[in-house]
Amino acid sequence: MINKKNKRGWIRIVEALVAILLISGFLILVIDDFGDEKKDISNKVYVAENAILREIQLNSTYRNYILGIGETSVEFKDFNVYLKNHITSRVPTYLNCTGKLCDFSVNPVCDIDALEKDIYVKSVIIAANSTIYNSKILKIFCWAV
16 A cells, blocks of 8 residues: 555656646746847848849849949949839838949949948849940848838
């Protein structure tokens, strides 16, 4: 009889430990989700930037405008109205974006003044069309609102 009582006691202890471990694991998962105040949005930002740049790269009107620029560097505020509107209309609401256009042979770095934010940058080189070879680099700089 003593052995049966001891077995039941050990079974109850093991059941209690398993219950404690399950509850602790659940609480750790829930608390960990609430602990991330700053979510990683980099993947979504890069997908949005890639889509914008790909549309510009494939549009012959925008390509001709970009290739026809004689200046070594053009800030976003000085972009063609249609190109600027195209970029701003495609930017998601959770982002602020700007751009810069540079002559690749003169300024391949093509940076903007540093901001005190996490900036996500994507670029594309637009080198030529059927009549013009004048390699330019178009960069889009985005940060979270």
